[in-house]
Amino acid sequence: MKNMSYSWMVCLAFVTMLGLLAPGARQTxxxxxxxxxxxxxxxxxxxxxxxxxxxxxxxxxxxxxxxxxxxxxxxxxxxxxxxxxxxxxxxxxxxxxxxxxxxxxxxxxxxxxxxxxxxxxxxxxxxxxxxxxxxxxxxxxxxxxxxxxxxxxxxxxxxxxxxxxxxxxxxxxxxxxPFLDVLFITILSPLLMMGFIYVLYRLRLRQNRLRDLAPQDLVKSLPINTFNHAKYREGEPAECAICLDDFEDGDELRVLPCKHQYHALCIDRWLTTRKKFCPICKKSVCPSSESTPLLPARLRAFV
Ligand SMILES: [Zn+2]
Ligand SMILES: [Zn+2]
CATH class of the missing domain: 3.50.30.30 (Glucose Oxidase; domain 1)
Structure with a gap:
């Protein structure tokens, strides 16, 4: 929303500027x-x-x-x-x-x-x-x-x-x-350029956002555990840290590589729309090659 209003402000400023310049352009x-x-x-x-x-x-x-x-x-x-x-x-x-x-x-x-x-x-x-x-x-x-x-x-x-x-x-x-040339030079051409820049900006945002998320198929491949109160052991979490509801018998729990588990529905939505990390320990569910490396590839070869 903030990005949209910023873009509209830029467009408005641009159109205003054209409005000021247009009478001068007609006389020249x-x-x-x-x-x-x-x-x-x-x-x-x-x-x-x-x-x-x-x-x-x-x-x-x-x-x-x-x-x-x-x-x-x-x-x-x-x-x-x-x-x-x-x-x-x-x-x-x-x-x-x-x-x-x-x-x-x-x-x-x-x-x-x-x-x-x-x-x-x-x-x-x-x-x-x-x-x-x-x-x-x-x-x-x-x-x-x-x-x-x-x-x-x-x-x-x-x-x-x-x-x-x-x-x-x-x-x-x-x-x-000719009128069409003036129209193209003063209005359409800058607008096309701005539109192109805006599309690139949105693509970059989307790319950055996708980088923070876990792929659907990877999330679906994580193991599922059906909660059974009879097998509950002392010390294990008994509630979903996302929705804060207690686990009930028969609940499908998704088990992350870090062994933390949540309602499958809760964690699937979290991993695919919010962050690819475990909400408790912040460990990524993606293999290390898919996470952002802290070291460049040429240095990682020596580690
Ligand atoms: Zn939950
Ligand atoms: Zn965890």
Missing amino acids: GLAMGSVIVESTNVTFDDRAAMFGSQLGDDGLVGKLMVIGDIEADNIDGCRRLATRMDSSESWIMLVERGGCGFVEKVRNMQASGAAAVLVGDPWYDMPITMYASGDTSDVHIPSSFVARSSYTGLRSAARNAHTPIEIKLVRNEYYEL
């Missing part, structure tokens, strides 16, 4: 977007950062500048450009992932005159949402992450042109995770 969509090359209309996917400003409904048009092409040793944008760009033009700077934190790259490019920053992944084709801990209120330009295919596509488009190409960043609708 993934800001998917596109990078459009104006001259060709070739479109690449990007994903907005969690910091900096967000694009307005009209998006942002600017000239693409691949930082690695103008400063080969600063391809990752981990330091400011040697010369700040002319701020009369809107520059969208493309830097490579790695070397330093996302926000650091965006800060460096912001200080170098960027109107927006794209961070490209040279290794993986998996979009991620750029996140930064700490205060990022100084970042006031938008930035996005582009996975490998978009990154290489944008770089080739820039290299194939003689002058900086014009691109447009647009933000698509906030993409909400």
